[in-house]
Amino acid sequence: MEAAILLKGVTKAFGKAKAVENLELTVPRGGLYGFIGPNGAGKTTSIRMIMSILFPDSGELSVLGNRSALEAKDRIGYLPEERGVYRKMRVGAFLSYMARLKGVSDTGLQKRIEQSLESVGLGGTQRKRCEELSKGMNQKVQFIAATIHQPDLLILDEPFSGLDPVSSRLLRELVLAQHQRGATILFSTHVMQHAEELCDNVVMMHQGRKVLDERVATIRRRYDPRNIRFEPLAPDADLSPLRLLPEIEKLDHGEGGYEILLVEGTDPATAMRRIVETVSPARIELSRPRLEDVFIKLVSGGLVSEEAKRELQAGLTDNTAKAATL
């Protein structure tokens, strides 16, 4: 199948700083891709190049079969990271303007705008000026502006940034609805959790370079879980017998229990059975590999200090967004 987005050896530098280096990327039609990485990884620059807002210094790209997004702008929806509205413009007029710029004809446009506003709970706001709406409401308006022309490709740059939990959940549903409609979706986020929840595929960026491009399921398989979360039935239970088990490499006190690291190559099922037999559990579960951990492992090659790990983690989480997914 023809790729919706194809990047070959794309490089972009600003002065001496290389924002994106030799990026290879293929997003198939109908895919739901997450572009992840900490701030400054090169995600926005890559997206701007895909949108032909910036142009690469070298390499080739193709968007919806065209050599430039300029030739397919009417088939692309884009929600930039730095987004806004005309504050003095009325909501309906703003959406009409954006729709016309995207080549939507006037026939049925008002009805489409009305329906779109209804679908995000903004019915009756057409005559209101954008400045009269709250920030969250304006973000919904911006999402409608990006999708009013029912694009084949939807590119969202940090779409969840600054959203409250309810708006964040709504936006997730809207993105999935667009995907179900058949749109190819590429969104960037520095919050790994969002990518875990939404994507089929993730592309990890670090310092302008791609460090991972895999299906989420494959990542989970590949980065085999070696961590077990364990909580003893008796809070004062003696755990020293666990340390003697040959399957266990490390036992640490963790959040609300203990973190058990298995010896490499150990079958988790066997190890869990041995642990339960040794100390009665209140809770025992296999800890799923988080993209955050995968990322840290990939960029550090395992040789990274705890401090550096904490710094990377800080860049990959967002307290607001975290709260949104609870």
Next chain:
Amino acid sequence: MNKVFQVARREFEVTVLNKAFLIGLLIMPAMTAGVVLLIPRVFNERNFKVEGEVRIIDPTGSLTSDLRKTLEKRKDVARRAEEARQALERAPAAVRTIAANAPPAALQNALGPVPEIQLVERKPDADIQQEKAWLIAEKPEVKPLALVVVHADALKPADGKTAYGRYDLYVPPNLDDRADTEIQQSLRDALINARVRARSLDRETIDAIVQIPRVQSVTVTKGTERQTVRAFNFVLPISVAVLLFMGVMTGGQALLTSTVEEKSSRVIEVLLSAVSPMQLMAGKLLGQMAASLLVLGFYIAIGLAMLTSMSLFGLFNPWLILYILIFFVIIYLVFGSLMMAIGAAVNEMREAQGLMMPLMLILMIPWFMWMPISRDPNSLFSIVLSFVPPINTFAMLLRMASNAPPPWWQVWLSIGVGVLSVFAALWFAAKVFRIGLLMYGKPPNVATLIRWARSA
């Protein structure tokens, strides 16, 4: 093209369907009407009556009676009207036309109320210092206007001299200029009468001898001759320059503001997902140009209506309108695109001030060259400036609106130079616009803008 049209349409609608635009559009004619209609009413002499007492010390013994006759004569309404009529005959045609169209009462209104001056003769040997004290007396019965001290040789030169003596005039504090003028005019008239009589001559004969009506000069150009209207020749070039300036400022300022707003409100990247920077720039330029042309058209229409109402339309070359529009488009595209580039480069209006300064200075140049070009439209200075972009547009229009228009080949060469400057400005602005739109942080200086243009 449709996207450019959509951007232009929004830009035009947002600009025109705005209270500030309508107020801005109407403020100029309203202010002009205010100056023409209101200010004369506020300061009109007809509201002021010269009333009070003038004392005279007259050693000649005969000037006082002449002055009394003169003051009486100036009270005669019919004579005042006749004198005004004679003065009008000597006035420029435009003034005569306005006076002819005015209602009959207008002349009397313009002349104001009849003065009421009482003349009191003092003894020739009166003490001048004591007489002066009268001028500053507290609560006088009649308002003191002036003390006139006539020199002994005021009517006949002293022996061995040819020059006549004069008079001294002492006035109280805060005497209105109009009263001073009335008294001096009366004294002048009385002195002439007295001197003429002293020489046994006839005043009316002398008046007839010195009376030379103002002649309307005729401007001779190749193929045509037309009456010269000096005020028109003076006002037309500067009016054309003002029109051009206003059109450019209206459009340029709006482009700067809207671009800064789009950038600061972060709507710019949303727009760039739908249109290319060039489409956005072209649309904005065209939309604002349409709004500026509307302003220009409105003012041209008012100007033409005024010319028609004053029967001066025949003096105006209608082709000038076409050239105003051509030169406007040229200067608008140059300044508009550069203003938009500045708007794209900065984050907020405050930061734009420094970058705008060179453009504003260039726009000021025409005001300094207005007089030299209007006085000598075909001097080397005027011709050279007609080909120096971007001020060539102003220079050429000033020349074209003068009473000695340049040859057509110079006009079209100047237009050609203007078109080249448009391409240069668009090239520069497009590069800066494309880079600047997504640049945030420290605002660039002019050198940075030039570097952007060279690197883009």
